[in-house]
Amino acid sequence: MEHPAPQGNPTQPAFKGTVVSFHRTRGYGFILPAHGGRNVFVHYTQIVDGRRDGRGYAYVDDGDSVEFDIGTGPSGRRQAENVRIRRDAGEQ
Structure with a gap:
């Protein structure tokens, strides 16, 4: 079941979730949305506030x-965009 994006402050991301896998060498992974449903694909180019490796590529753990x-990504499938690590969730 797809969940529509909540209407709210357009400067804040609409969803929260947990990274269930991220392949740093391949530059992509998946996020489990807190609201339930299927995992969401995430590409390193959509990580706007994350860590950076020695080459400057963004990643999450x-x-x-x-x-x-x-x-919607280039392939027409849904994907995470504007990904930010939640600092209030214990991230140093």
Whole structure:
């Protein structure tokens, strides 16, 4: 079941979730939305507030609590966008 994006403050991500897998060498992974439903694909280019590796590529770690929007990727499938690590969730 798809969940529509909540209407609210457009400057804040609409969804919260947990990174269930992220492959740093491949630059992508998946987020489990807190509201339930299917995992959401995330590409490193959509991580706007995360960690950076030695080459400058953004990444998140498995287990990170994140906020994100849901959009449509180039393949026509849904994907996480504007991904930010939730600092209030214990991230240093």
